[in-house]
Amino acid sequence: MNSSLQVVLKSVTKYYDARTRALNDVSLCISEGEWLxxxxxxxxxxxxxxxxICGLDNPTSGSIRICGTDLTSLDQKLLTKFxxxxxxxxxxxxxxxxxxxxxxxxxxxxxxxKAVDEGTATKALEHVGLEHRLxxxxxxxxxxxxxxxxxxxxxxxxxxxxxxxxxxxxxDAANGAIVMNILGKLHSEGRTLILxxxxxxxANQGERIVKVVDGRIVADSHTEPEGRNLLEMxxxxxxxxxxx
Amino acid sequence: MFLRILTKSFSNRKSRVAIAVIAVLMGASIAGxxxxxxxxxxxxxxxxxxxxxxxxVVTPRSDTIEVGLPGISFGSVAEQRYISENDLSKIxxxxxxxxxxxxxxxxxxxVVEAKHVDNYQRVVLAGTYFDREIPEVPWGDRVWxxxxxxxxxxxxxxxxxIEDGDSEGTIAGVSVAEKLDLKPGDYIExxxxxPVSGATATAHLRVVGIVTTGGLEDSQLFVxxxxxxxxxxxxxxxxxxxxxxxxxxCPAELIAQEIELKLPYVQAKSVKQLVTAEAQIMGQxxxxxxxxxxxxxxxxxxxxxxTTTTTxxxxxxxxxxxxxxxxxxxxxxSIFVVESIIVGIIGGVLGYLLGNxxxxxxxxxxxxxxxxxxxxxxxxxxxxxxxxxxxxxxLPVRNATRIEPAVVLRGE
Numbered sequence: 001m002n003s004s005l006q007v008v009l010k011s012v013t014k015y016y017d018a019r020t021r022a023l024n025d026v027s028l029c030i031s032e033g034e035w036l037x038x039x040x041x042x043x044x045x046x047x048x049x050x051x052x053i054c055g056l057d058n059p060t061s062g063s064i065r066i067c068g069t070d071l072t073s074l075d076q077k078l079l080t081k082f083x084x085x086x087x088x089x090x091x092x093x094x095x096x097x098x099x100x101x102x103x104x105x106x107x108x109x110x111x112x113x114k115a116v117d118e119g120t121a122t123k124a125l126e127h128v129g130l131e132h133r134l135x136x137x138x139x140x141x142x143x144x145x146x147x148x149x150x151x152x153x154x155x156x157x158x159x160x161x162x163x164x165x166x167x168x169x170x171x172d173a174a175n176g177a178i179v180m181n182i183l184g185k186l187h188s189e190g191r192t193l194i195l196x197x198x199x200x201x202x203a204n205q206g207e208r209i210v211k212v213v214d215g216r217i218v219a220d221s222h223t224e225p226e227g228r229n230l231l232e233m234x235x236x237x238x239x240x241x242x243x244x
Numbered sequence: 245m246f247l248r249i250l251t252k253s254f255s256n257r258k259s260r261v262a263i264a265v266i267a268v269l270m271g272a273s274i275a276g277x278x279x280x281x282x283x284x285x286x287x288x289x290x291x292x293x294x295x296x297x298x299x300x301v302v303t304p305r306s307d308t309i310e311v312g313l314p315g316i317s318f319g320s321v322a323e324q325r326y327i328s329e330n331d332l333s334k335i336x337x338x339x340x341x342x343x344x345x346x347x348x349x350x351x352x353x354x355v356v357e358a359k360h361v362d363n364y365q366r367v368v369l370a371g372t373y374f375d376r377e378i379p380e381v382p383w384g385d386r387v388w389x390x391x392x393x394x395x396x397x398x399x400x401x402x403x404x405x406i407e408d409g410d411s412e413g414t415i416a417g418v419s420v421a422e423k424l425d426l427k428p429g430d431y432i433e434x435x436x437x438x439p440v441s442g443a444t445a446t447a448h449l450r451v452v453g454i455v456t457t458g459g460l461e462d463s464q465l466f467v468x469x470x471x472x473x474x475x476x477x478x479x480x481x482x483x484x485x486x487x488x489x490x491x492x493x494c495p496a497e498l499i500a501q502e503i504e505l506k507l508p509y510v511q512a513k514s515v516k517q518l519v520t521a522e523a524q525i526m527g528q529x530x531x532x533x534x535x536x537x538x539x540x541x542x543x544x545x546x547x548x549x550x551t552t553t554t555t556x557x558x559x560x561x562x563x564x565x566x567x568x569x570x571x572x573x574x575x576x577x578s579i580f581v582v583e584s585i586i587v588g589i590i591g592g593v594l595g596y597l598l599g600n601x602x603x604x605x606x607x608x609x610x611x612x613x614x615x616x617x618x619x620x621x622x623x624x625x626x627x628x629x630x631x632x633x634x635x636x637x638x639l640p641v642r643n644a645t646r647i648e649p650a651v652v653l654r655g656e
Binding site: 047051056057076077080081083084085089091093095096097098099100104107108109110111112113116153157 | 245246248249252253255256561562564565566567568569570571572573575648649650653654
């Protein structure tokens with residue numbers, strides 16, 4: 001694991017409105033090439049934390065520095081640019097454009113970033129085992145295949161960091177295993193991987209686990225004396241998408 | 245990739261696109277149709293106005309002489325001058341607006357004594373052209389003709405018109421016919437006495453028709469110009485010329501000015517009242533058409549805006565996704581704006597075609613005339629359609645660019 005810090009959150013607080021505090025004074029550092037699993041019950045603030053890390057949302061207070069860039073100093077236009085150049089996003093609901101083919105769903109991320117290259121997009125889909133599904137629309141693909149398209153799209157711009165929100169949340173065990181296998185390979189290639197999950201077995205595939213409860217990080221395997229004792233944390237088993 | 249997104253997005257939302265295209269088509273067809281009607285009717289109306297008479301009067305310039313006693317003016321007298329008949333064809337051959345000169349009719353007047361059986365009446369005898377061929381005027385492979393049948397088609401004739409070569413035919417005004425008890429086929433004797441020399445000339449004329457105009461013509465006799473010139477021994481001379489100018493794209497004053505340039509010894513005056521009324525009616529017609537078109541286009545614009553807004557709402561997740569993976573506002577906006585432009589172009593072209601059918605129907609059913617498609621209306625219809633669709637998409641596009649990806653992706 002590379003020890004240089006890639007993500008630095010300092011005293012980050014997020015309010016959605018005056019009465020809804022999603023995150024409360026969260027500080028977190030993630031090193032380059034690290035695989036961090038974020039666990040916690042529904043509504044604990046996991047997805048909010050993820051959205052702040054990838055620049056989809058702004059904190060109410062505190063600072064967020066990713067790859068040396070202070071995200072809180074960027075306007076929406078620069079945040080969008082930062083996101084497309086540095087972060088690959090994987091969603092629990094896949095979020096594919098329904099009228100585009102698998103190949104076009106990957107190419108669209110290229111189009112928003114730089115020149116479109118159909119050959120590279122095809123290779124990205126081959127990389128996730130979908131070379132036979134290039135022209136299929138999302139409605140013609142299984143959940144696992146859609147998630148793999150989503151992964152290929154996240155990889156196409158060669159981001160420094162992959163951020164995945166419950167990537168296996170909607171998949172059966174077999175497809176979940178395939179997806180996790182691909183994510184494991186990506187991590188082994190040196191990419192930083194931040195993954196939100198309810199599933200402790202999946203969380204344990206990472207190098208580090210943090211637990212979020214009520215908007216706070218209550219445990220971090222990196223700093224806990226018991227190290228991997230986080231395995232024993234009581235995490236409610238929720239199969240639906242995190243309420244955040 | 246942009247084209248792929250557009251085409252697939254369109255084919256995925258055929259019904260929405262169809263609604264937007266129909267909305268634009270309706271507005272564009274009404275606007276285009278009314279524009280075609282306005283254009284066509286202005287021309288037809290202009291020609292119809294011409295049916296009510298000429299709108300330019302040409303007379304010779306004459307010097308006026310003040311008369312009276314020292315310190316007391318009794319008015320003025322003018323020396324009688326004439327226009328040479330040989331110069332008349334130049335009226336049709338003015339430099340710029342010659343195509344707008346629909347016709348002219350010269351007049352030579354004299355007071356004669358008319359006799360029919362035992363009835364006598366002093367009347368004005370007017371010599372004119374009825375439908376005279378003018379070979380001097382270049383008119384393709386045909387011969388241009390002019391005369392009172394062109395400049396005053398509103399004349400109601402009981403009987404027949406006079407042929408220009410007819411040396412004994414006359415048309416009597418309805419008042420003259422009543423006083424002399426005339427009917428078509430009767431013969432009358434007219435006698436002219438030269439006021440200077442006292443010499444008299446007599447001609448026997450056959451009444452071919454009785455004219456009713458409601459004007460001065462009802463008290464006059466009309467003959468071919470050569471007949472009048474012969475009776476009064478004034479060959480090649482006319483007193484005045486009435487010119488009928490088509491004044492849609494030019495004021496009658498410009499035609500009058502050109503005639504004066506061509507014939508420096510005459511003065512040409514437009515009949516202001518007629519021209520002003522004509523312009524006023526056409527202006528009001530145009531305003532009415534514009535108001536209707538604006539109202540219909542406004543409704544179309546609202547429909548397009550509602551459709552686009554619904555589309556943006558339906559595609560919130562897609563927009564949120566695109567923004568989350570790096571699409572900036574410019575690219576999001578370009579998708580919707582270009583979609584609107586395509587809708588505007590399709591709706592505009594179809595609207596132009598439908599507008600032609602509407603114009604044809606209105607022309608036949610309301611104005612009793614068939615209106616041809618006007619090609620110059622197409623770019624106007626297209627431009628208006630594009631303006632309306634782009635304007636209607638401004639608000640929805642602004643809403644699209646304001647979508648927060650984090651909010652829509654978490655399902656709120």
